[in-house]
Amino acid sequence: MGRVKIARKSTFIDMTAMSDVTVLLLTFFMLTSTFLSKEPATVVTPPSVSQEKVQETNYVQVLVNPEGKVWLTMHNDTSQDYSNEKMKAALLDKVAEEYNRTHTKKIQFTALQKQAFSKLGSFGVPLSQMGEFLDLAQLPEGQTAMDKWLMGEDNNPNHRTGIPINWNSNEDTPNEFQLWMKAMRQTDNQNLADKIKDGTGVAIKADQNTAFEKIHMVMDNLQTIHMNKFTLLTALKAEGE
């Protein structure tokens, strides 16, 4: 009986080429990625036929959640002189100065607190609690505590999130939201001020099911401080919708 000899072949698959491809892809994604920044509220923006893209630098995002709470995010120039960190520290100084002019209970920030503020993404707590909020950054686990505060998930009833805002059409007695927005115009970053003036520098991001009343209050506040032009962030509308 003759036996059929089966040649033993190695099952080794050469993965080098595969590895090359994956490394290339990885490099691509690493270089092009901009991370989703964590926001205090998740919103679904309304669909629109508008094709215009949001700009990457020099704009202020006003995030409004369905309950009408407001948070701000400041995006500055890419240049070193007007970096986000420098401008935010300046912004906090400016706001504190304006706040102290009209309030009897003065606020003051330490260098450490200012540094903590300059590293924040979205912000939005009442100015009277801002000091306490920024002190959290010094603690271990501080970032988590701050995020929780902003999202309204820490179980401290005294901690309020969202920038205080109300119907106010008197420019001489601005509310805190108006103080912040006015200060945005007054930093050294002239590019941001110009963008705010031509309307592309203020972007309102809100959920599609938010009652118009809440958005109207934000718009009305902006109109009062002569920011009549702004943009609304929308999502791309699917065909046939």
Added chain:
Amino acid sequence: MAEVAQNNGGGKGKSHQKKMQIRVDFTPMVDMNMLLITFFMLCTTMIKSQTLNISLPSNEKVDNVENMSQASEEDAVTIILDARLKRGSLTDIDSVNGKVVNEVYYYFGKPGNGSENPTGENNNLQKSEFLTDEINAAGVPTARGIRQIIQQRNKEVLAEITKLKEKYQKGGFGSLETKDGREKAQAAYDEAAKKVRRSENLKKPVIIIKSTPRASYGGLVEVLDEMQINSISIYQVDNMTKVDSVMLIDYQNRHR
């Protein structure tokens, strides 16, 4: 590729060592890279969100009434947005797309035809709907709902825009063959379309957008979209007046 051929003392015949191959197994490396890619893919935002530019009128009181920009009665169209209510007083939410269902009302010219009492017979408020175009067998879209109403008021401008579109497709703004040519033609078309939209010689409506407090923000964006779709150049977002509210309540009471 991932192997290094070793040839130990190839010249000397006595060596019994075989020709050995050192192979490096890249499979774990690929595994790890794949994981990293997945991580980056999930964490990136490739799609940038779109923006919609709007400008609102100044909040300041105008002392001199003559300085206020006035829309003539025949041009003015007021659109009022309201949310549909379920029984009880909750807003109705679409179970399919999770959006608040909005209702849209409109009137031409002055509220209540300018009369003292805008209710009943004098109430010129009408109801419409947000509808997409109906496309017939030949592929020609027909506007419906509020879009049809706006299009009828803006007929002259839209006719000009259609002409421009045809001209663009025939290459009237420059050749569409090359990418560079297409961009130039597009820019020329945009410029011409802008001129038509703002033209003084064409009759065009002035649209005033109002919204009740309970209507959703998504609805407002929808109305603003209609402005863009229908090439409306003059529109503004304004506050509800007392007369508007009276008319709306009157209409809703009669059509319950």
